[in-house]
Amino acid sequence: MKLKGKTAVITGSNSGIGLGIAEELAKLGANVVLNSFTDNEGDHELAKNISAETGTKAIYIQADMSKADQCRALVEKAAEALGQVDILVNNAGIQHVEAIGTFPPEKWDAIIAINLSSAFHTAAIAVPMMRKQGWGRVVNIASAHGLTASPFKSAYVAAKHGIVGLSKVVALETAEDPITCNAVCPGYVLTPLVEAQIPDTMKEYDMDRETVIRDVLLERQPSKEFATTEQMGGVVAFLCSDAAAQITGTTLSVDGGWTAL
Numbered sequence: 716m717k718l719k720g721k722t723a724v725i726t727g728s729n730s731g732i733g734l735g736i737a738e739e740l741a742k743l744g745a746n747v748v749l750n751s752f753t754d755n756e757g758d759h760e761l762a763k764n765i766s767a768e769t770g771t772k773a774i775y776i777q778a779d780m781s782k783a784d785q786c787r788a789l790v791e792k793a794a795e796a797l798g799q800v801d802i803l804v805n806n807a808g809i810q811h812v813e814a815i816g817t818f819p820p821e822k823w824d825a826i827i828a829i830n831l832s833s834a835f836h837t838a839a840i841a842v843p844m845m846r847k848q849g850w851g852r853v854v855n856i857a858s859a860h861g862l863t864a865s866p867f868k869s870a871y872v873a874a875k876h877g878i879v880g881l882s883k884v885v886a887l888e889t890a891e892d893p894i895t896c897n898a899v900c901p902g903y904v905l906t907p908l909v910e911a912q913i914p915d916t917m918k919e920y921d922m923d924r925e926t927v928i929r930d931v932l933l934e935r936q937p938s939k940e941f942a943t944t945e946q947m948g949g950v951v952a953f954l955c956s957d958a959a960a961q962i963t964g965t966t967l968s969v970d971g972g973w974t975a976l
């Protein structure tokens with residue numbers, strides 16, 4: 716098991732990409748900490764299921780990534796519970812789509828806090844731990860919108876460009892340590908959130924499912940295929956591998972050719 720003995724904290728991991736990453740890292744032997752802002756039976760059940768399926772330790776820690784102190788406490792609590800934090804995956808994220816003139820300032824603040832500032836706060840606690848332990852991986856889940864823009868997504872595009880920049884800084888500050896920091900930039904990934912948009916979009920455009928996926932959702936994704944949460948897990952696992960030890964301060968696009976256009 717390639718990641719046996721390592722502990723990974725994945726923010727925003729009770730669904731979608733974060734859960735896919737946690738499952739993949741656990742399959743490779745890592746102990747994993749799941750997180751979101753909720754604290755219900757289902758959240759803890761997800762961790763129990765991962766433990767049962769992989770034989771690794773998996774726990775759920777509630778922490779709201781819009782709050783600086785809770786971001787920091789998440790990493791501290793994870794280290795207390797599982798002994799250390801070797802892998803930090805900053806994945807929590809939200810979206811709001813609206814023109815700049817009417818974009819609600821509170822949505823701007825929430826997106827910048829959850830999608831960008833949380834990664835600063837978690838890394839501020841995790842990086843010194845990794846340095847002490849002599850190994851670490853920070854993987855920030857950015858987006859194709861960390862490299863390109865779309866109208867009506869001001870806060871999201873700003874936060875995702877910001878996390879690409881933050882990844883470069885952390886990489887430079889840890890360049891002489893056995894620590895790497897990179898940003899993964901997915902195009903569209905088929906998560907429950909994206910799946911849920913399909914029926915409404917079918918109605919709105921009077922199109923069938925295949926046409927909505929091809930011509931609306933995947934308009935900018937030349938492969939015309941979604942990436943999967945399993946593939947996202949595999950990409951993060953690769954960045955945690957020895958093969959990726961010299962990959963730091965860069966972006967890895969998983970976007971079916973979007974950014975080649």
Ligand code: NAD
Binds near residue numbers: 727730731778830
């Ligand atoms: P999702 O809604 O399924 O996952 C978001 C996760 O963040 C959930 O677990 C949610 O509970 C958590 N979260 C939200 N607010 C939080 C808070 N305040 N504190 C803690 N956790 C919080 O969506 P997803 O598609 O899996 O997105 C995961 C990440 O991937 C996001 O950063 C998103 O921007 C990025 N991304 C997604 C896509 C895509 O097509 N799905 C594409 C590019 C980038």
